[in-house]
Amino acid sequence: MSKIAIIIGSTRPGRNGEAVARWVHENASQRSDVEYELVDLKDWDLPHLDEALPAAAGQYAGEHTKAWAAKIAEFDGFIFVTPEYNHGTSGALKNAIDYVGAEWYNKAAGFVSYGVFGGARAVEHLRLVLSQLQVATVSAHVGLSLAHDFENWQLKPTEQQTAALTPLFDQVESWSAALKTVREAAAEEDEDEAA
Numbered sequence: 001m002s003k004i005a006i007i008i009g010s011t012r013p014g015r016n017g018e019a020v021a022r023w024v025h026e027n028a029s030q031r032s033d034v035e036y037e038l039v040d041l042k043d044w045d046l047p048h049l050d051e052a053l054p055a056a057a058g059q060y061a062g063e064h065t066k067a068w069a070a071k072i073a074e075f076d077g078f079i080f081v082t083p084e085y086n087h088g089t090s091g092a093l094k095n096a097i098d099y100v101g102a103e104w105y106n107k108a109a110g111f112v113s114y115g116v117f118g119g120a121r122a123v124e125h126l127r128l129v130l131s132q133l134q135v136a137t138v139s140a141h142v143g144l145s146l147a148h149d150f151e152n153w154q155l156k157p158t159e160q161q162t163a164a165l166t167p168l169f170d171q172v173e174s175w176s177a178a179l180k181t182v183r184e185a186a187a188e189e190d191e192d193e194a195a
């Protein structure tokens with residue numbers, strides 16, 4: 001069974017990200033045959049990147065890095081719940097992504113964003129970043145408008161937005177499962193090289 005993380009990409013007090021991610025998780029949990037788990041960056045409290053070697057080297061020194069790598073390694077795919085901060089994603093999410101390497105490779109990802117214009121620019125930013133990490137990003141995207149999907153700063157998504165989660169889940173689930181073959185082949189190659 002595939003395991004997919006719903007990553008809450010904002011950490012500030014009073015953030016909207018938590019309500020958005022809980023709404024995504026509530027809808028995702030009604031799906032069968034796939035396990036969805038909320039991963040809250042706030043709980044991980046990662047410092048600004050403090051590893052001497054780049055993540056691609058795969059030699060993590062910090063206990064917090066090793067723990068974060070082990071968490072990310074558990075998943076076949078991801079749904080990033082991202083705010084739009086100054087036309088990009090949050091610093092906290094970019095930092096968390098930068099911390100590890102191989103644990104992201106050959107996995108699938110989709111996005112739920114929110115912002116004045118639905119947070120689309122944060123998603124395009126993330127697509128660029130994740131392409132370097134060999135993450136296959138699906139085209140379906142749910143972008144919540146701060147004007148139309150929130151009332152008095154409380155999340156009130158329209159029915160259309162809730163319906164739009166279905167193709168997002170469908171695409172992330174199917175690519176997450178399909179990429180297992182690629183990950184298995186890569187693991188076999190690594191074993192052959194080590195032998």
Ligand SMILES: Cc1cc2nc3c(=O)[nH]c(=O)nc-3n(C[C@H](O)[C@H](O)[C@H](O)COP(=O)(O)O)c2cc1C
Pocket residue numbers: 010011012014015016017018083084085086087088114115116117118119
């Ligand atoms: C530092 C900062 C920069 C922002 N820049 C943008 C922006 O460029 N475009 C936009 O649509 N909204 C922007 N906003 C509004 C956020 O999208 C909105 O506050 C959202 O709720 C932030 O996510 P959070 O509540 O989970 O932190 C910005 C908010 C902050 C705090």
